[in-house]
Amino acid sequence: xxxxxxxxxxxxxxxxxxxxxxxxxxxxxxxxxxxxxxxxxxxxxxxxxxxxxxxxxxxxxxxxxxxxxxxxxxxxxxxxxxxxxxxxxxxxxxxxxxxxxxxxxxxxxxxxxxxxxxxxxxxxxxxxxxxxxxxxxxxxxxxxxxxxxxxxxxxxxxxxxxxxxxxxxxxxxxxxxxxxxxxxxxxxxxxxxxxxxxxxxxxxxxxxxxxxxxxxxxxxxxxxxxxxxxxxxxxxxxxxxxxxxxxxxxxxxxxxxxxxxxxxxxxxxxxxxxxxxxxxxxxxxxxxxxxxxxxxxxxxxxxxxxxxxxxxxxxxxxxxxxxxxxxxxxxxxxxxxxxxxxxxxxxxxxxxxxxxxxxxxxxxxxxxxxxxxxxxxxxxxxxxxxxxxxxxxxxxxxxxxxxxxxxxxxxxxxx
Numbered sequence: 001x002x003x004x005x006x007x008x009x010x011x012x013x014x015x016x017x018x019x020x021x022x023x024x025x026x027x028x029x030x031x032x033x034x035x036x037x038x039x040x041x042x043x044x045x046x047x048x049x050x051x052x053x054x055x056x057x058x059x060x061x062x063x064x065x066x067x068x069x070x071x072x073x074x075x076x077x078x079x080x081x082x083x084x085x086x087x088x089x090x091x092x093x094x095x096x097x098x099x100x101x102x103x104x105x106x107x108x109x110x111x112x113x114x115x116x117x118x119x120x121x122x123x124x125x126x127x128x129x130x131x132x133x134x135x136x137x138x139x140x141x142x143x144x145x146x147x148x149x150x151x152x153x154x155x156x157x158x159x160x161x162x163x164x165x166x167x168x169x170x171x172x173x174x175x176x177x178x179x180x181x182x183x184x185x186x187x188x189x190x191x192x193x194x195x196x197x198x199x200x201x202x203x204x205x206x207x208x209x210x211x212x213x214x215x216x217x218x219x220x221x222x223x224x225x226x227x228x229x230x231x232x233x234x235x236x237x238x239x240x241x242x243x244x245x246x247x248x249x250x251x252x253x254x255x256x257x258x259x260x261x262x263x264x265x266x267x268x269x270x271x272x273x274x275x276x277x278x279x280x281x282x283x284x285x286x287x288x289x290x291x292x293x294x295x296x297x298x299x300x301x302x303x304x305x306x307x308x309x310x311x312x313x314x315x316x317x318x319x320x321x322x323x324x325x326x327x328x329x330x331x332x333x334x335x336x337x338x339x340x341x342x343x344x345x346x347x348x349x350x351x352x353x354x355x356x357x358x359x360x361x362x363x364x365x366x367x368x369x370x371x372x373x374x375x376x377x378x379x380x381x382x383x384x385x386x387x388x389x390x391x392x393x394x395x396x397x398x399x400x401x402x403x404x405x406x407x408x409x410x411x412x413x414x415x
Contacts (some may be wrong), residue, residue, distance in 0.1 A: 356394045
C-alpha cells in the first residue's frame with residue numbers, strides 16, 4: 001500500500017536524520033509495490049472534456065492570430081457567432097506563427113469543437129505533424145485549444161475548469177519566483193523580500209546553479225551562500241523552493257539538495273538536465289526533499305516513465321510547452337494514481353490564468369502555484385482576480401473569464 005505523499009513528507013526529514021534515503025524511507029520500504037503501467041494507462045485514457053452541456057454542433061469557422069500592443073491573441077469563431085480567445089506564450093509566436101497558420105488552423109476549420117479531445121489526436125497525424133513533436137507543435141496547439149475551451153465555456157456559461165473536471169477549489173496558495181542569476185546572495189535575498197512584500201505570498205522560489213551549466217555556479221560560491229542566507233533572512237514562516245534549471249550531475253545535485261534539506265526547503269526543481277530522467281531519479285531517490293520536474297517534457301510516454309518509476313516527486317507539465325489543458329490533465333490523472341501532485345509550470349505572463357483553471361479542477365496540485373508579478377495588469381476579468389493573504393482567486397466567469405472579448409481586441413491587427 002502506497003502512503004499519501006503528505007504522510008511521507010511529514011516523516012521525510014526524520015528519516016533523513018536517521019541516515020535513510022528517500023527510496024528506503026518512503027512507501028513502506030524498498031520494493032514496495034506501486035501502480036502498474038496499465039493502471040496509469042487506464043487513468044490517462046478516460047475522457048477529459050465534458051460535452052454534456054452541448055446539444056448542437058459548434059462548427060469552427062475561423063481562427064486568427066492577432067496583435068495588440070505587446071500581446072498576441074488567438075481568436076476562434078464558430079459559424080453561429082460564438083467566439084473565444086487565448087493569449088500566446090511570448091516570444092514563441094514570433095517564430096511558430098507559420099506552424100500555427102499552415103499546420104494547425106487549416107485542420108480545425110469546419111470541425112465540431114465539441115470533438116476537441118478526439119481532434120487533437122487527428123491533428124497530431126495531420127500533414128505529419130507528429131514529426132514536429134515537442135514545443136514547436138505543442139505551443140501553437142495549446143493556443144488553439146485554450147481559445148476553443150474559452151468559446152465552449154462561454155457557450156455553456158461555465159468556467160474553463162468545469163469543462164475538464166469537478167471544481168475543487170476557488171483559490172490557490174501562491175509563491176513568487178525570482179528568475180535572476182545576476183545577483184549576489186545578498187542582492188538576491190533583498191530582491192526576494194521585495195517580491196514577498198509586493199505580492200503578499202508566503203513562499204518564494206529562487207534559482208541556484210548556472211542553468212544547463214555542467215555544475216558551474218552563476219558566480220563562485222553563490223548557491224552555497226544564498227540558500228542558508230535566504231532562510232536566515234526570510235525566516236521560518238516563508239517556504240523556500242529552489243530551481244537549478246538542469247545545472248547539475250547527480251553527485252553535485254545531491255550536494256546542493258542536502259543544503260536545501262538543512263533549511264527545510266519544500267522542493268528542489270529540475271536538479272539534473274531535464275532529459276536525463278535516470279539521473280534525476282538518482283537524486284530523487286537519495287534526497288528526502290521532494291524533487292520536481294517536467295516543465296520541458298513533451299512526451300506522454302516520458303511522463304508515464306517518470307510517474308511509474310517515481311523519477312520525480314512533483315510532476316510539472318507546462319500548459320503551453322506540453323500542448324494544452326487536455327494533455328496535461330491526463331498527466332495529472334496518471335500522477336494521481338501514484339499519489340503524486342501535479343504543479344504545472346508557467347511559461348508566460350498570462351499563463352498564470354490557465355494555471356488557475358487547471359488548479360481549480362485537479363485535486364492534488366501541491367502546496368503552492370506560481371504567481372507572476374505584474375499579473376494585475378490583466379484587468380479583464382469579472383469578477384476580478386484578487387490576491388489576498390497569499391492566495392489568488394480563480395476566474396469564475398465563463399470560459400477563461402475575460403468579460404469583454406470585443407473590447408479586449410478592439411484595435412487588434414491580424415498577423
